[in-house]
Amino acid sequence: xxxxxxxxxxxxxxxxxxxxxxxxxxxxxxxxxxxxxxxxxxxxxxxxxxxxxxxxxxxxxxxxxxxxxxxxxxxxxxxxxxxxxxxxxxxxxxxxxxxxxxxxxxxxxxxxxxxx
Amino acid sequence: xxxxxxxxxxxxxxxxxxxxxxxxxxxxxxxxxxxxxxxxxxxxxxxxxxxxxxxxxxxxxxxxxxxxxxxxxxxxxxxxxxxxxxxxxxxxxxxxxxxxxxxxxxxxxxxxxx
Numbered sequence: 648x649x650x651x652x653x654x655x656x657x658x659x660x661x662x663x664x665x666x667x668x669x670x671x672x673x674x675x676x677x678x679x680x681x682x683x684x685x686x687x688x689x690x691x692x693x694x695x696x697x698x699x700x701x702x703x704x705x706x707x708x709x710x711x712x713x714x715x716x717x718x719x720x721x722x723x724x725x726x727x728x729x730x731x732x733x734x735x736x737x738x739x740x741x742x743x744x745x746x747x748x749x750x751x752x753x754x755x756x757x758x759x760x761x762x763x
Numbered sequence: 764x765x766x767x768x769x770x771x772x773x774x775x776x777x778x779x780x781x782x783x784x785x786x787x788x789x790x791x792x793x794x795x796x797x798x799x800x801x802x803x804x805x806x807x808x809x810x811x812x813x814x815x816x817x818x819x820x821x822x823x824x825x826x827x828x829x830x831x832x833x834x835x836x837x838x839x840x841x842x843x844x845x846x847x848x849x850x851x852x853x854x855x856x857x858x859x860x861x862x863x864x865x866x867x868x869x870x871x872x873x874x875x876x877x
Contacts, residue, residue, distance in 0.1 A: 680863070680864055680865075682864070687869075689867035689868050689870050692863075692864025695863040702863060705864075750856060751797075752797075754806035754808065756806045757805075
């Protein structure tokens, strides 16, 4: 499967715990984007990363949320001290380094986070 | 501020009919406009995309119409089939140095009745 992979697919956390979401981009892709989707809403951009660099985090909440994309391994979206309002579907997308293809973003299946 | 407004929120079309979903944007720096299809429990899948240098793009039964002066674009699904029943999102992006993520509309729930 050469698509974008995300895990876990479902995650349940109690208030105050940490949530860690993982994303492996498509083979050959080095650009990763994270989006959040609330019920009956469109996707909201959170952060854009390239290997070892955060390029644009304009959509990321200022507190409790962080993201990384290390040289080796998947991209991680970390939510500390989760609250009920963090319950949502979190989608990762990736795009190619080839300039003419860079704008085409391919989405993973998402992680559905439920905070009790 | 909602930068991409999508309508209608839901749409019911008879099998074989034409489904039309409309989007309007405010940011004149947007220069890439994709449409995504999402089935329940799945991630969005790219359907078709257009740049503002053309007024129409067609791929199979899917057509994007683009009106730059009105800052509007629409998705037309010809000969709609029950398998097209899904949520459709329009999106826009400023490729020239603005925010790197896509700005999405709120989605249209499309139901194709057999």
